[in-house]
Amino acid sequence: MxxxxxxxxxxxxxxxxxxxxxxxxxxxxxxxxxxxxxxxxxxxxxxxxxxxxxxxxxxxxxxxxxxxxxxxxxxxxxxxKPSATPSSEPASVPAPPSAPAAKSPPEPASAPTRESAAAQAPSVPATP
Structure with missing residues (x-):
């Protein structure tokens, strides 16, 4: 029906x-x-x-x-049955996770830049 x-x-x-x-x-x-x-x-x-x-x-x-x-x-x-749609979706799902995996390495690279900026900040305020 x-x-x-x-x-x-x-x-x-x-x-x-x-x-x-x-x-x-x-x-x-x-x-x-x-x-x-x-x-x-x-x-x-x-x-x-x-x-x-x-x-x-x-x-x-x-x-x-x-x-x-x-x-x-x-x-x-x-x-x-909802299982019919998910069986076709997993084929699509693996593709997006591999793309975020490629995006993940650049994100950690941006974190060290913040640390280097923090490292520069203490040397400037050292002189009163």
Missing amino acids: TIAVELPSLGESVYEGTVARWLVAEGDMVEVDQPIVEVTTDKVDAEIPAPSAGMIEQILVSEGDVVEVGAVLARIDPDA
């Missing part, structure tokens, strides 16, 4: 909105009330939350599309 994500009423006399940006992609796991899409109207900009936890099964409208209040924007599968 899938759950429809509909464009809610965003205010009095607001009958449609423009999908500005998707905050999730098909296959992503979401939690209840997690913002999943940004919608703009002539009166308000709003983030539409997920009505249920689960996996984004299908995104039905594209960024830039104008949709009416009540239109189905996406479908969520509440029975999807």
Whole structure:
């Protein structure tokens, strides 16, 4: 069973909105009330939350599309297993840790510069 994500009423006399940006992609796991899409109207900009936890099964409208209040924007599968998404994420996760590992050595290099600055400071105040 899938759950429809509909464009809610965003205010009095607001009958449609423009999908500005998707905050999730098909296959992503979401939690209840997690913002999943940004919608703009002539009166308000709003983030539409997920009505249920689960996996984004299908995104039905594209960024830039104008949709009416009540239109189905996406479908969520509440029975999807979260382990399916993490198995694809670990492939992405190892890449970022190697990049921070490369960034880590420069950070310790900046710490010694602070120490050398501190070492210079005591020699200057030594003369009253």
